[in-house]
Amino acid sequence: MQALNIVWLRNDLRCYDNAVLSSAVEDAARTGAAVLALFIATPETWQLHDMAPIKQDLIRRRVVQLQQEIATLNIPLLAVEGSSYQQVSTVFAALCRQYQLKVFVQAEYELREQQRDAAVEQLVLAQDGQFICFDTQCLMPPGTIRTQQGDIYKVFTPFKRTWLAKLKEQGVHCYARPKALPAANLQLALPALPALKNGDNSSAQWPVTEAQVLELMRAFCREKVQDYHKARDFPAIDGTSKLSAYLALGVVSPAQCVARLQLEAADSWQQDKSGAEVWLSELIWREFYKHILVAYPQLIKHQPFQADTAAIRWNNNPSLFQAWCDGMTGYPIVDAAMRQLNQTGWMHNRLRMITAGFLVKDLHIDWRLGERYFMSKLIDGDFAANNGGWQWAASTGTDAAPYFRIFNPLSQSEKFDPQGDFIRLYVPQLSKLQGKALHWPHALGGVKGYPAPVVDHAVARKQTLALFAEVKKPG
Template identity: 90%
Template sequence: MQLLNVVWLRNDLRYFDNAVLCSAAEDAARTGAAVLALFIATPQTWQQHDMAPIKQDLIRRRVMQLQHEMMLLNIPLLAVEGSSYRQVTGVFTSLSRQFQLKVFVQTEYELREQQRDAAVEQLVVAQAGQFIRFDTQCIMPPGTIRTQQGDIYKVFTPFKRTWLSRLKEQGVQCLAKPEALPASNLQFVLPQLPALKNADNSSAAWPVAEAEVLDLMRAFCRSKVQDYHQARDFPAIDGTSKLSAYLALGVLSPSQCVARLQLEAADSWQQDKSGAEVWLSELIWREFYKHILVAWPQLIKHQPFQADTAAIRWSNNNSLFQAWCDGMTGYPIVDAAMRQLNQTGWMHNRLRMIAAGFLVKDLHIDWRLGERYFMSKLIDGDFAANNGGWQWAASTGTDAAPYFRIFNPVSQSEKFDPQGDFIRLYVPQLSKLHGKALHWPHTLGGVKGYPAPVVDHAVARKQTLALFAEVKKPG
């Protein structure tokens, strides 16, 4: 029976620095096995996971581009359209009847993904094949960064300190793309699954060629990162990397980002509070949340990290939630943020904190409703990062903001959009206002076409403190 190395691609859609792909190719060079890259779209499961349509579109466009890029390596990329994870095993059942399989995969951490992989592994091994995992989503795989007592860190700062210490010990290495394999005439029969459907083009503003994405990352590290610590909080400034969508899909690896940062900002990446050091911290936050997710899998089931906060009596007012979703709360910075999300599929990170804090601590709506809404809209939706960010804002998570730290949306607006340029971009009803009137137009007695504030922040703040005090009482 012919040997076949299957590179099962999921959220590692790249050919540079891809241990799964490189290992499969190197093994094939030794054994003479054929190599097949495989991607199985599962839109029904994606929908169950609240994956944003714009993210689904970016995945489709990226996979189609990757098919062309893999041709240069003489590795066919078969991209098929299933409906749910249940259909994945059928593909491997069919292949295992025709070939001796070695399946190469990158580990995924979420519950259903683990169950899917376990089912495929059982099937492949039962047919005398191999299922080989690579834990390469993070530079430091979950479970490898621990306290001196051997525990998982629950607080970011000491986690970061240990993470950086480990980085200095072992460095970061990036793999080149594999050498092209000899051309093969691989023949196989699969279940009647259609080819990957064409993308709907909603993500057209986001490039998908790997070389272009790498250039974006290099350009950021070369010319923007030095100002990142100052520019990143101002949504009217193009001061962030906007690489999160590519990290979520695995078009970029975190190792590539850190290696390039060390190269381009060699003198400053270790300098406290420099732009490079602050951006590196954001990459470490991404890893921190994945470590937390693996160590506390109840988070995948949307449980709060701080168990006592499960008893908070959220009001969950539907009309207030809808006003927040639509960007019609009467608080300009919140509304501009939500309209940016709805219109573009992306939201500036400072605004994510403001919008999330407002939903929970001004509207008293369960953070899980906001978490789900963000996932349904974000092109860079990543469960661990999204859950971690929401639990931070809601004061229910690990290393969370103290519950009594409550953003004032008006002062946040004045501080981070002082000229109102961002607000005017997304709330055209306020385009002629300036100064205090722009950040709080209700001083004018109202603006035509723009809603009155749905809550009084000062009153809502006191109610929030009472809600948390109720569950934080001793005993």
């Protein structure tokens, strides 16, 4: 039976710095095995996970592009349309009947993904194949950053300190793009699954070639990162990297980002509160939440990290929730942010904090409803980062904002959109207003076509303190 190395692609849709691809190619060069890259779309499971249509479209566009890029290595990329994770096993069962398989994969951390991988591994091993898994989603894999007592860090700052010490000790290793293999003629008899469908092109504004994405990352590290600490909180300024969608899909890796940062900002990436150091912190936050997710799998089941907060009696008023979703709360910065999300599939990070805090602490709606809504809209939806961010904002998570620290949406608006440029972009009804009136048009008696505020922030704040005090009482 012919030997076949399968590069099973999921959230690692790249040729550079891809341990799975490089290892499969290296093994094939040594053993003479053929190599096949495989991507199986599972839209029913994506739907179950609330994956945004714009993210699904970006995946489809990226896979089509990757087919061309990986073909230059003489590796065919078979991209098929399944329905759910159950069909993944069907494809592998058919391949096992035809070839001696070595399956190369990158580890995934979520529950259903682990169950899917365990089923495929069992199937491959039963046919005397091999299942070779690389834990390369993070630069420092979950479980490798621990306290001196061997425990998982629950607070970010000491986690970051240990992460940086480990980085200094081991450095960054990126895999080169593999060299082309001799062309192989593979005859595959597979289940009757259609080829990967085209998406709806909703992500057309986002480039998908690996060269373009790498240039975005390099240009940010070269030209913008030095001002990141000053510009990153202002949504009207193009001051962030916009790489989150590509990190979520694995078009670029954390190792590539850190290696480029060290190269372009060699003098400043270790300087406290420099732009480069602050951006590196954001990459470390991303890893921190993945480490937490692996250590506390109950988070996958939408449990709060702080168990006592499960007893909070949320209001969950459906009309208030709908007003928040639609960007019709009467709070201009909140509404502009939600409209940005609805219209573009992306939201600036400062605005994610403001809108999440508003939903939970002004409207008293369960953070899980907001977490799910974000996932259903975000092009960069990533379970660990989204869950971590929402639990931070809701004061239910690890290292969360204390519950008595409550964003005032008006002061946030005046501080981070001082000229109102961002609000004007997404709330045209307010475009003619200036100064404080733009941030709070209700002082003038309101503006035609723009809603009155759905809650009084000062009253809502007191109610929030009471909700949390109720569950935080000793005993």
